[in-house]
Amino acid sequence: MKAEELRKKSDGDLDQELEALYKEQFGLRMQKSVGQLARPDRVGKVRREIAQIKTLMNERRRAG
Structure with a gap:
């Protein structure tokens, strides 16, 4: 997945994606x-x- 696509996702979506990647x-x-x-x-x-x-x-955490 490209960085541009990741930046468009919300924090919740990123958490879900991260969990799926850990399982994979x-x-x-x-x-x-x-x-x-x-x-x-x-x-x-x-x-x-x-x-x-x-x-x-x-x-995102450091930005605010």
Whole structure:
């Protein structure tokens, strides 16, 4: 997801998106441990999206 799309979302939507990404990240870790990871590139993308959302949330908290 692009940063512009994330900035348009409300705080509640970002929280939901973050929770869904954490669940997906957990599932990917479990798949990797069992050796059934179909898309290894997705692990990095999920981590990047989590970081983008957390950064945006911190920016909003500091702004006011």
